[in-house]
Amino acid sequence: MRRLWLLFRSELVVWRRDPITALGGVLPPALILIAFSLLFGGRLSFKIAVVNQDEGPYGSILRETFDEVISPLNDVPYYAVFDLSERDAHIAYERGEMDGIWVIPPDFSERVVAQEDPHIEMWFNNYNDDRAKNHRIYASEIVWAFYERIGLEAPFGLAETYPREEMVDWVSVIAVGVALLSATLGSIFNMYALTYKEQVEGLILEFGLAPRSLLWVWMPKIILALLFGWGSGTIFLIVIRFWLGYWPGRLLPAALFLMGLVSLFWIGFAVVIGIRSRNYMAGALGVVLTAIIIYFIGGGMSLVRFRSEDVLKIAWLFPNTHAIDPLRDLVLFQTWPADWNPTILILSGFAFLSIIAGVSVSSRQLRRLD
Amino acid sequence: MMKRLLALLRNELVMTRTTLSIHLLGFFQPALMFSLMAFVLVMPTFELYVARSSLPLGESLVEAMVQVNSPIGDAYIEPLLVEWQQGDDIPGGQVVELAISDGMPTAVQHFDLIDSNIVKNYRNRLTSAGLILWEEELGRAAIQIEERPLLPVDVPYNVYFGMGMLPLAAWIGASFVAAFLSAQEFEFKTIQEYRLAPAHWGLVLGARLLRLSLTGLLSSMVLMITLYVFEQAWPSPLGLALGMLVLMGLIGACVGTSAALVLKQTLPSFVIALASAFFTWIMGGAFGLPAGFGGVYEAVSRWVPNSYAVRALFPLYYPIEPSHPNSYLILFVFATAAVIATILIYRKSVLSVEEVRQ
Numbered sequence: 001m002r003r004l005w006l007l008f009r010s011e012l013v014v015w016r017r018d019p020i021t022a023l024g025g026v027l028p029p030a031l032i033l034i035a036f037s038l039l040f041g042g043r044l045s046f047k048i049a050v051v052n053q054d055e056g057p058y059g060s061i062l063r064e065t066f067d068e069v070i071s072p073l074n075d076v077p078y079y080a081v082f083d084l085s086e087r088d089a090h091i092a093y094e095r096g097e098m099d100g101i102w103v104i105p106p107d108f109s110e111r112v113v114a115q116e117d118p119h120i121e122m123w124f125n126n127y128n129d130d131r132a133k134n135h136r137i138y139a140s141e142i143v144w145a146f147y148e149r150i151g152l153e154a155p156f157g158l159a160e161t162y163p164r165e166e167m168v169d170w171v172s173v174i175a176v177g178v179a180l181l182s183a184t185l186g187s188i189f190n191m192y193a194l195t196y197k198e199q200v201e202g203l204i205l206e207f208g209l210a211p212r213s214l215l216w217v218w219m220p221k222i223i224l225a226l227l228f229g230w231g232s233g234t235i236f237l238i239v240i241r242f243w244l245g246y247w248p249g250r251l252l253p254a255a256l257f258l259m260g261l262v263s264l265f266w267i268g269f270a271v272v273i274g275i276r277s278r279n280y281m282a283g284a285l286g287v288v289l290t291a292i293i294i295y296f297i298g299g300g301m302s303l304v305r306f307r308s309e310d311v312l313k314i315a316w317l318f319p320n321t322h323a324i325d326p327l328r329d330l331v332l333f334q335t336w337p338a339d340w341n342p343t344i345l346i347l348s349g350f351a352f353l354s355i356i357a358g359v360s361v362s363s364r365q366l367r368r369l370d
Numbered sequence: 371m372m373k374r375l376l377a378l379l380r381n382e383l384v385m386t387r388t389t390l391s392i393h394l395l396g397f398f399q400p401a402l403m404f405s406l407m408a409f410v411l412v413m414p415t416f417e418l419y420v421a422r423s424s425l426p427l428g429e430s431l432v433e434a435m436v437q438v439n440s441p442i443g444d445a446y447i448e449p450l451l452v453e454w455q456q457g458d459d460i461p462g463g464q465v466v467e468l469a470i471s472d473g474m475p476t477a478v479q480h481f482d483l484i485d486s487n488i489v490k491n492y493r494n495r496l497t498s499a500g501l502i503l504w505e506e507e508l509g510r511a512a513i514q515i516e517e518r519p520l521l522p523v524d525v526p527y528n529v530y531f532g533m534g535m536l537p538l539a540a541w542i543g544a545s546f547v548a549a550f551l552s553a554q555e556f557e558f559k560t561i562q563e564y565r566l567a568p569a570h571w572g573l574v575l576g577a578r579l580l581r582l583s584l585t586g587l588l589s590s591m592v593l594m595i596t597l598y599v600f601e602q603a604w605p606s607p608l609g610l611a612l613g614m615l616v617l618m619g620l621i622g623a624c625v626g627t628s629a630a631l632v633l634k635q636t637l638p639s640f641v642i643a644l645a646s647a648f649f650t651w652i653m654g655g656a657f658g659l660p661a662g663f664g665g666v667y668e669a670v671s672r673w674v675p676n677s678y679a680v681r682a683l684f685p686l687y688y689p690i691e692p693s694h695p696n697s698y699l700i701l702f703v704f705a706t707a708a709v710i711a712t713i714l715i716y717r718k719s720v721l722s723v724e725e726v727r728q
Contacts, residue, residue: 020638028645035652040487042665073490080664096661115511122515127688128531129443129524130412131658136517137438137446137494140501143513147504155507156427157476158500160493163483170487193637281550281636282391288644289399297406303484306463310413312406333483 003212008220011194021193024288025186025232033178033236036301041171044073045080046099046131046138048124049089056109058150062120063104065146071138072167078138093123100124100135112150168332170302172244176328177300179236180259180320184291186232187263191225191270192284207366214363222267222355229263230256240331251330254340258327261347262319266291268354275362291320299324305339319350374569378577389550396546397589400539401596404532408600412527414444416495419461421454423468427475427503431468434502438495441517443524447495456480464492520690530658532597533605533687536590537679538651540615541622543589544582545647548626549639551578556634564720575716579623579709586619587612605686614682614698617705621675622647624708631712631719655680675704 020027050066052059066081084092092098103121111118122139126132148154207217237255241247248255270287277283297312298304298321304311305325315321326337337343386393420432432449439445454465460482467478479496481489505512555561564574594611598604605611622643629642653667654660654676660668671677682697684690 018635018638020633020641021635024637024641024644027641028648031645031649032652035649038665038667038670039652039657039663042663042667044663047662047664071490072486072493074486096659099662112511112513115509117510117512117514119514119516121518123518124520126442126519126521126524127684127690128412128527128529128658129414129440130527131662132443132519132524133414133440133446134494136440137498139515140498141494143515144497144501144504146513147508152504152508152511154500154504155475156500156503157471157474158497159471159476159478160481160489161478162481162489167486167489168483170485173485173487189637189641196637277391279389279391281640282389282395284637285392285395285546285550285640288640289395289403292644292648293399293403293406296403297410303463303488306482306484306488307413307417310410312409314406315410329483335483 003216004219007216008223011220011224018193021189021196022228024189024193025182025184025228026235028292029178029182029185029232029236032181033175033239036174036178037171040174041074041169043076043080045071045076045078046135047080047082047097048100048102049082049084049092049098051084051086051089051101051103053086053106054104054108055106056113058109058112058118059104061149062108062142062146065142065149069141069145073170078141093125096125099131164333168246169244172240172246172332173303173328174301175236175240175244176331177295177324179233179240179331180262180324180327181291181295181300182236183229183233183259183263184266184295184320185288187225187229187267188270188284188287188291190228191221191267192274192287194221194224195271195274196280196284214366215359217366218271218359218362222264222359225267225270226260226263229267230260233259233263237331246332246334248330249334251334251336254336255327255330258323258330258343258347261344261351262323264351265319265347265354268351268356268358271358271362272354275365294318294320303328319347322346322350371573375573375577378569378573379581382577382581385551389547392547392550393585396543396585397592400535400542400589401593404535404593404596405600407531408528411531414440414446415448416446416491417448417450417462418492418495419450419452419454419465421465421467422451425468425470425475427477428468430503431466431477431499434499435495437502438498440524442519442522447499463488466496521688525688526601529597529601529603529687531656532593532601532603533683534654534656534676534680535651536593536597536611536615536683537618537654537676538647538656539590539593540586540618541625541647541650541676542586542643544586544619544622545626545629545643546640547585548578548582548623549630549643550626550636552627552630553634553636553639556630557636561720571716571721572713575713578627579620579712582623582627583616583619586622587616590615590619603687605683607686611683611686614679614701617701618675618679620705621708624705624712628712628715631715634719650674650676653677659684675701678704 050063052063066079067077069078071078089101093101101123108118124135273283273287274280298315298318303325322343326343329335329337435447435449438447452461460480463482463484465480469476469478625646626643630639633639653671654674660671660677678697678701
């Protein structure tokens with residue numbers, strides 16, 4: 001135990017000399033989170049110009065409807081409307097300052113009253129099919145609300161039930177993904193920080209000649225890297241608590257357990273790649289970039305549980321994809337994940353295999369047995 | 371002088387062989403990331419679970435759901451009929467139940483623990499299907515929306531996404547290699563050779579930055595070709611796109627080099643290169659034109675070179691409007707500022723008397 005403590009302390013000294021690498025689990029995820037919160041956390045209304053040429057009342061009613069139909073996404077209207085002349089609207093639209101233009105023609109009210117094909121023009125930029133789709137389905141919300149406002153009776157009603165009083169917003173979903181990314185990067189960067197100096201200064205040979213088991217070398221490094229992974233992830237959980245108001249509470253140990261198992265997988269993976277690749281740094285870069293790709297394709301930005309068939313098969317080969325939704329259950333919904341047992345089994349398998357492979361492959365490499 | 375610059379450049383290119391794996395990562399990582407994300411990023415078609423119902427509304431609603439689509443693109447709903455009643459697990463995050471409420475048939479959308487963005491998507495799709503039924507009933511009283519899309523077809527999201535990743539590719543290719551090469555000069559003490567070199571430091575640094583810009587360009591060209599293979603999208607004129615990407619590579623090279631000159635260690639320099647690459651990518655219009663998002667995001671994006679690169683690339687990929695000469699100019703200003711900052715840091719970190727003494 002004393003030996004372990006001594007080695008542990010010497011590793012801590014290495015870490016203290018290189019604090020920026022230790023922040024590798026905090027700095028990139030923090031910037032990614034800031035960028036995503038600015039991107040998706042603000043007012044996501046489509047900017048459109050409404051050109052109301054109608055001479056009757058219905059054009060104005062339609063115009064007012066835009067402000068009243070609220071999107072569940074960030075609780076703002078689907079459209080941020082600017083009342084412009086047709087000429088100004090088209091200039092702004094062509095400059096890319098407007099997403100679209102709705103033109104209400106002069107005879108709109110007349111046709112509504114006469115029930116003779118009232119129509120409106122919807123100009124929109126379809127440079128990507130997602131925004132084009134949103135223009136079309138948002139328009140349905142506006143027209144539905146307009147019919148209701150003018151007293152038409154729908155053939156059936158629409159209603160919704162949600163299992164919580166408040167809806168979880170998208171940025172919170174992304175933030176938990178970033179917390180897991182942070183735990184992942186925290187453990188990877190610190191594992192590399194703890195082995196890089198040995199690689200650069202040739203100390204690796206001394207390890208290879210050590211009379212004791214090489215587990216003594218790896219144990220403190222693995223524990224420290226795990227602690228830093230936890231530390232980085234916890235920083236983000238605290239940020240989520242004070243910024244977004246979500247905290248796992250008594251479920252915190254379960255959340256940390258999930259993050260720890262994911263971290264252990266990446267620690268083992270990092271050791272294998274770092275030791276086996278001919279260029280140590282290339283191995284490190286490769287592992288970090290793989291973790292970031294897995295963040296993006298493995299549910300970092302959206303829930304995967306309900307659309308699992310759309311998740312790439314390769315993403316399921318990494319523990320993050322399995323852990324992310326149970327982690328969201330714990331943090332955002334404060335509920336015990338229904339798939340907790342299978343998730344833990346899968347994550348433990350990943351972690352166990354990765355650590356065993358990491359330690360045995362790297363020990364053989366250090367002993368020059370390969 | 372030109373001869374010496376070319377010799378330095380040749381030396382830089384020879385050094386590529388010693389760090390081939392780092393270069394390969396820089397060249398192929400963005401293309402790999404795009405290739406994987408292209409399959410999962412945007413799915414216009416949502417599976418909508420509908421509980422089987424004996425009400426006549428059930429059948430007609432499902433038929434209407436099939437009609438919710440882009441007239442020039444994909445279907446937006448794939449309705450799936452299921453046996454479901456209250457108390458059962460909600461399949462797929464949402465199920466539509468048809469019930470009688472206050473004597474009126476009602477489509478009740480039951481959501482599971484999903485976020486507001488997915489709720490919005492489900493809600494909009496059900497309303498669209500419902501509106502089709504309502505308008506059938508209204509006949510000529512229904513409002514016709516005459517669509518005037520800017521382009522003849524809805525362009526797949528991947529085209530924009532891939533285009534938005536080109537500046538990231540240039541940045542990654544240049545900054546990662548820059549961070550690695552420059553930091554190792556300190557770690558292996560080879561920086562001393564630069565200090566003793568008879569060649570002017572400007573030539574040494576210039577050759578390094580030039581070669582790194584070309585590395586960034588190569589990285590983005592790999593992605594450009596990947597985008598073409600996936601979506602048959604190619605910039606026109608190509609020369610303008612390449613020129614702009616060289617500038618992005620230069621900015622990335624300056625960031626990576628400066629980080630390494632200050633930190634003098636590979637891993638921390640890499641952390642800075644990584645963080646800057648992804649932050650500027652997301653803030654610079656990675657997921658849509660910044661003007662479309664507005665607010666603080668748009669304001670901050672004005673200080674990020676990627677957003678000008680995206681603006682400059684946009685008309686090269688979409689036949690919409692002429693190029694923005696301002697974007698090139700602003701990008702050039704960014705690049706110049708980055709080079710000046712790198713020169714100052716280089717002089718302080720490599721050539722100052724204090725550093726030489728250390």
